[in-house]
Every structure is written in C-alpha cells, then in structure tokens.
Amino acid sequence: xxxxxxxxxxxxxxxxxxxxxxxxxxxxxxxxxxxxxxxxxxxxxxxxxxxxxxxxxxxxxxxxxxxxxxxxxxxxxxxxxxxxxxxxxxxxxxxxxxxxxxxxxxxxxxxxxxxxxxxxxxxxxxxxxxxxxxxxxxxxxxxxxxxxxxxxxxxxxxxxxxxxxxxxxxxxxxxxxxxxxxxxxxxxxxxxxxxxxxxxxxxxxxxxxxxxxxxxxxxxxxxxxxxxxxxxxxxxxxxxxxxxxxxxxxxxxxxxxxxxxxxxxxxxxxxxxxxxxxxxxxxxxxxxxxxxxxxxxxxxxxxxxxxxxxxxxxxxxxxxxxxxxxxxxxxxxxxxxxxxxxxxxxxxxxxxxxxxxxxxxxxxxxxxxxxxxxxxxxxxxxxxxxxxxxxxxxxxxxxxxxxxxxxxxxxxxxxxxxxxxxxxxxxxxxxxxxxxxxxxxxxxxxxxxxxxxxxxxxxxxxxxxxxxxxxxxxxxxxxxxxxxxxxxxxxxxxxxxxxxxxxxxxxxxxxxxxxxxx
Ligand SMILES: [Zn+2]
Numbered sequence: 001x002x003x004x005x006x007x008x009x010x011x012x013x014x015x016x017x018x019x020x021x022x023x024x025x026x027x028x029x030x031x032x033x034x035x036x037x038x039x040x041x042x043x044x045x046x047x048x049x050x051x052x053x054x055x056x057x058x059x060x061x062x063x064x065x066x067x068x069x070x071x072x073x074x075x076x077x078x079x080x081x082x083x084x085x086x087x088x089x090x091x092x093x094x095x096x097x098x099x100x101x102x103x104x105x106x107x108x109x110x111x112x113x114x115x116x117x118x119x120x121x122x123x124x125x126x127x128x129x130x131x132x133x134x135x136x137x138x139x140x141x142x143x144x145x146x147x148x149x150x151x152x153x154x155x156x157x158x159x160x161x162x163x164x165x166x167x168x169x170x171x172x173x174x175x176x177x178x179x180x181x182x183x184x185x186x187x188x189x190x191x192x193x194x195x196x197x198x199x200x201x202x203x204x205x206x207x208x209x210x211x212x213x214x215x216x217x218x219x220x221x222x223x224x225x226x227x228x229x230x231x232x233x234x235x236x237x238x239x240x241x242x243x244x245x246x247x248x249x250x251x252x253x254x255x256x257x258x259x260x261x262x263x264x265x266x267x268x269x270x271x272x273x274x275x276x277x278x279x280x281x282x283x284x285x286x287x288x289x290x291x292x293x294x295x296x297x298x299x300x301x302x303x304x305x306x307x308x309x310x311x312x313x314x315x316x317x318x319x320x321x322x323x324x325x326x327x328x329x330x331x332x333x334x335x336x337x338x339x340x341x342x343x344x345x346x347x348x349x350x351x352x353x354x355x356x357x358x359x360x361x362x363x364x365x366x367x368x369x370x371x372x373x374x375x376x377x378x379x380x381x382x383x384x385x386x387x388x389x390x391x392x393x394x395x396x397x398x399x400x401x402x403x404x405x406x407x408x409x410x411x412x413x414x415x416x417x418x419x420x421x422x423x424x425x426x427x428x429x430x431x432x433x434x435x436x437x438x439x440x441x442x443x444x445x446x447x448x449x450x451x452x453x454x455x456x457x458x459x460x461x462x463x464x465x466x467x468x469x470x471x472x473x474x475x476x477x478x479x480x481x482x483x484x485x486x487x488x489x490x491x492x493x494x495x496x497x498x499x500x501x502x503x504x505x506x507x508x509x510x511x512x513x514x515x516x517x518x
C-alpha cells in the first residue's frame with residue numbers, strides 16, 4: 001500500500017503498511033515531504049478525511065420491490081434458517097474462548113520470528129486438521145527482532161537531588177536499534193509534534209534524545225472514535241524516530257499511543273531509524289515535559305534489543321471445502337503474531353479464534369458451505385505484514401475467485417457489526433444477514449474506502465470485497481500493545497458474539513446462489 005494512502009486498519013501496527021524491505025531509499029518522495037514538511041493541520045486533515053470516510057452507514061431506507069426480490073433470490077428460507085441456527089448455536093459455544101486461552105496462556109506471546117509464533121502456527125494448523133479441514137502451513141520470511149534490557153532514568157534536572165535518579169518507565173519500539181550495554185546519557189529535547197521539531201535547526205537537535213509528547217486523545221476514544229485518536233498519534237511512533245534521526249538525534253522517545261493510565265508503556269512498530277527508539281508512559285512524558293520547562297533534563301538510557309537475521313514463520317491456510325464451488329473462497333481470519341509485553345489476547349488471538357470458531361460451529365451443525373470457507377491465521381501483521389504479502393504473491397492469480405475476506409483485529413469487545421470495503425449493491429444484498437445479527441446488536445454495515453484489516457489489503461487492492469468485524473473500541477487502546485493485553489480482558493460472552501458475527505457472515509457469503517457482487 002502506498003504510504004500516502006494510510007491503511008485504515010491501524011489497530012495494531014503501523015498507520016501505514018511497513019515496507020517489506022529496507023526502507024531508507026524506497027520511501028516515495030511524497031511521503032518524505034509529508035513527514036518532514038507538512039503542517040499539523042494538514043496531518044490532522046489527512047487523517048480526519050480518511051477516518052471520517054470510514055463511517056458511511058448504509059441507510060435503513062425503505063426497500064423497493066426490486067431490492068427485496070433480489071435479496072430473496074439470494075437468501076432462500078432454508079439459508080435464512082441455517083443462518084439463524086448458526087447464530088443460536090454459536091452464541092452458546094465457548095470454543096473460541098478455549099482457543100484464546102490456549103494460545104495466550106499455554107503458548108504465550110507470539111512476537112514475529114519467535115519460537116512461540118512458530119509453535120502457535122503449528123497448534124492452529126493441528127486444531128483445524130482435527131476439525132477436518134485441508135490445512136497448509138505457508139512459509140513466510142519474517143523479521144526477527146528481540147527485546148533486551150530497557151531502562152531509563154533522569155540524572156540531572158532542575159532541583160535534582162545529588163546522587164539520585166528519577167526512574168522513567170519505557171519500552172523499546174519494534175525494530176529499535178540498541179545503545180551500548182552501558183547506555184547513553186544525553187539531554188532530552190521535548191517537542192509536541194513534527195512541526196515543532198522541524199522548526200529547529202540541526203544543531204539544536206543533534207546529540208539529543210528527542211521526546212515527542214503528542215497525547216492520545218482519550219476523549220475521542222471515549223466518544224467511540226478510538227481509531228481516530230490512534231491514527232492521529234501513531235504517526236509519531238511510526239515515523240518519529242526516523243525523523244529525529246535525520247536531524248542528528250542520538251535516540252527518540254514517543255509518548256505511548258494509548259489510553260492506559262497505570263504507567264504502562266505501549267510498544268509497536270516503528271520505521272527503521274538506526275537510533276534507539278522507545279515509548280515512555282504518558283505519566284513519564286508529563287514528568288519530563290514539566291521538568292523541561294524548568295531547565296535542561298538529562299537522561300541515561302539503556303536499550304539492548306537485537307535485530308537478528310530474517311527467519312521463517314508461517315501463515316496457516318485451512319480450507320473447509322465448498323460442496324458446489326470449491327474453487328470459490330470466503331476467507332475468515334485474524335493474525336497470530338502479537339507483541340511480546342502481554343500475551344496478545346485482544347490483539348489478536350481473539351481474531352484467530354473467531355475464524356477457527358466459524359468452521360467449528362459449521363462442523364458441529366453438520367453444515368457444509370457451498371463455497372470454500374478458508375481460515376487464515378496470519379503471521380507478521382505487527383512487524384510489517386510479511387504474511388499478507390506472501391499470501392498475495394502466492395494466491396494473486398486466484399483472487400478472481402476470492403468471493404470475500406473477513407478479518408477481526410480490533411479486540412474482542414461487543415461487536416457492532418462490520419466495516420466493509422464493498423460496493424453499494426453488495427451492501428444491499430447483505431441486508432438479510434443484518435437482520436439475523438440484529439438480535440445481539442451486531443447489525444451495522446459501514447462501507448469504508450480502505451481494506452478494513454491490514455492483512456486484507458492485498459486482496460482489497462485486487463478488488464476482493466473485504467469486511468472487518470467492528471467492535472466497541474472504547475477501551476481497546478488501554479490494553480493493546482501493553483503488558484496488560486492478557487486473557488482476562490476477553491469477556492467470554494462478547495467473544496462469542498464476535499465469533500457469531502463472523503460465522504454468520506461467512507456462511508452467508510459462502511452460500512448465496514450468486515457471489516457477492518464486486
Ligand atoms: Zn492486531
């Protein structure tokens with residue numbers, strides 16, 4: 001995806017897609033200009049245009065006779081009965097929760113390139129084989145970054161008591177370079193945003209640790225616009241370190257991108273900058289910013305992550321073969337890799353479990369789809385999307401027969417419905433599915449202009465209709481990418497609702513006489 005067309009699905013990773021290869025010389029000039037020179041107003045505008053465009057609800061308008069008859073042609077009484085049966089059975093079935101529990105507690109965090117990530121792929125493949133699916137582990141070359149020591153303290157500032165230090169809570173950003181084992185000591189330069197940094201001369205920045213103190217807008221999150229809040233702030237995580245490095249900074253810090261206020265730092269992907277890069281907690285960003293108004297603040301910073309040679313990971317690709325059109329495919333998916341601080345329960349063991357649950361419920365009910373339902377557990381959503389890229393390369397020639405693709409990657413809170421990059425005709429055709437989902441409130445269908453799932457981008461770009469489960473995201477960014485993304489944050493009832501929304505939608509897409517129009 002071109003970086004000047006930010007991915008909408010920015011729940012866990014980059015606001016835009018990370019390039020698959022060393023990026024320094026591959027960034028289009030336009031993006032460089034955007035980052036270095038654009039005003040904050042323009043940045044805000046860009047995101048508000050993009051993000052507000054994501055909310056175009058299909059109107060609940062009276063349907064003409066023509067639409068009604070088109071819908072009843074696609075949704076026979078038998079199909080509607082099956083969809084209701086799937087809904088009712090699924091809402092009472094704890095399979096998805098059991099899967100999230102195993103993936104998070106028994107396997108643990110699944111950082112791309114780690115042994116747990118590989119084991120998780122094998123586990124999901126085995127489970128899907130037990131369900132009778134035709135399973136493949138498709139190899140993906142993945143980055144391999146490991147977290148090391150991460151510590152920081154303020155060693156000099158106004159009013160500093162001799163021979164003491166103020167601890168700062170931080171965590172390295174994915175892909176960060178290391179300091180020496182002894183760490184480095186430098187003055188912290190606090191800036192609010194890119195504009196302020198770019199207004200400084202190189203000599204004012206060189207040799208310093210730049211801290212971007214750009215706040216996550218918790219009020220937006222609480223108003224149900226968490227993705228907008230995330231989008232506005234996450235550019236500093238994605239591009240801040242590189243921008244600071246270009247001006248000679250020795251390290252870069254960002255204020256954590258999230259709403260947590262228990263002094264939890266929030267990690268995530270950052271474009272390679274060749275300098276150490278970390279996220280400090282909101283509380284520590286406030287501390288440093290306040291002290292900096294009173295005089296110079298010096299920090300001792302130690303980060304010892306390692307960028308190791310690329311290694312091998314796997315996408316799990318598992319088919320429940322269609323009885324009438326096995327070559328036509330409906331994808332259900334989530335991503336199996338996670339960050340390493342928590343156990344990746346919300347992000348995104350939940351999404352993988354929903355996809356597994358979809359085929360589990362159909363097998364329980366002895367319902368065979370007419371088209372193939374393909375479960376994909378994606379690898380490397382968090383560190384660059386290599387799994388998406390590998391699948392796109394390997395399967396592009398089949399995308400004409402990919403009828404639709406669904407991903408869930410916004411946690412496991414109550415589902416409101418779906419974001420969908422589909423045509424207006426397709427949205428109208430899906431009206432009967434919304435009526436099945438209304439009983440538990442998962443009946444929104446919002447047409448959006450970008451792939452509603454980072455792993456779906458390759459398919460969406462090829463014209464495949466794509467859908468993302470749309471959860472209540474108000475608390476998601478309190479936990480996401482922190483040590484608190486653990487199993488207890490998954491509400492079993494809400495997870496069942498999510499899995500049900502995915503299962504009902506997938507079976508509908510797989511069983512209408514005609515495929516969803518493009
Ligand atoms: Zn995610």
